[in-house]
Amino acid sequence: MLSDTDIKQQIEERKNNSAKGILIDPFEEKYLTPVGYDLRVGTKGFSWKKKCEIDIEKERGIEIEPNDTVIIETLESVSLSKEVGATIHAMVSKAVLYGLSHISTTIDPGWTGKLLISVSNYRDSSVMLRFRDSFCTVCFYQMESESIATLGRPVDRDDIWERLLEIAKEERDRQIKEIQIKKGKEKAEDRIRIGLMVAFILLASFIGLQISFKDAALGASLAAFLAVVSPSIIELLKPK
Numbered sequence: 001m002l003s004d005t006d007i008k009q010q011i012e013e014r015k016n017n018s019a020k021g022i023l024i025d026p027f028e029e030k031y032l033t034p035v036g037y038d039l040r041v042g043t044k045g046f047s048w049k050k051k052c053e054i055d056i057e058k059e060r061g062i063e064i065e066p067n068d069t070v071i072i073e074t075l076e077s078v079s080l081s082k083e084v085g086a087t088i089h090a091m092v093s094k095a096v097l098y099g100l101s102h103i104s105t106t107i108d109p110g111w112t113g114k115l116l117i118s119v120s121n122y123r124d125s126s127v128m129l130r131f132r133d134s135f136c137t138v139c140f141y142q143m144e145s146e147s148i149a150t151l152g153r154p155v156d157r158d159d160i161w162e163r164l165l166e167i168a169k170e171e172r173d174r175q176i177k178e179i180q181i182k183k184g185k186e187k188a189e190d191r192i193r194i195g196l197m198v199a200f201i202l203l204a205s206f207i208g209l210q211i212s213f214k215d216a217a218l219g220a221s222l223a224a225f226l227a228v229v230s231p232s233i234i235e236l237l238k239p240k
Helices: 002-016 092-097 156-216 216-237
Strands: 022-025 036-047 053-054 061-064 069-080 083-092 106-107 114-122 127-128 134-142
Touching: 002 134, 022 106, 022 156, 036 061, 036 083, 036 114, 036 156, 069 083, 083 092, 106 114, 114 134, 114 156
Parallel strands: none
Antiparallel strands: 022 069, 036 053, 036 069, 036 134, 061 127, 069 114, 083 106, 083 134
């Protein structure tokens, strides 16, 4: 693992040789830690609960609602030589005091670009991460031998971001379709209830008239009975 001194040496080495060392852009020495560098909240994010992209810079931050998971793009772009790898970890202040999830991900040797960090909120209240606030720490490691595997991944993982938005759209469309189907069923049930109410009223009226012609007293009794039970039956047939 590289210390803050080692990291500064690696940064200097990159200035002299683009195939060596580490590049952190933008770099501010105050964010160096004894074992790494604190990465900051970048310009864009994504909320799984809202299923939409968030302009963090415009909003001046990103709100993480209870039980929501957000994706945050780091402000910094990191570039590693084939001799350096890295891991990303949650900051204690964010995990313990804010109730945010731990972070565990890797950066391959030879990587160049910004990073996408997934953060969940386990609290029962919202948490706000401000634009440019530090929220996770990257730790660097010197490889015993140079990596030879080819990454073949787009810079800044634009492929993941685009797929993320596609999945969110698919889920929104499915939810809208489910709501429309539910509303359609409710409307159909309402029409059936109304039809039954009308049929009951017409049938009761017809029977009452037939009986009244034959026996006025019995007709009056039936009318009184229907007057008592009809509101209850109609109430049962009303849309819920």
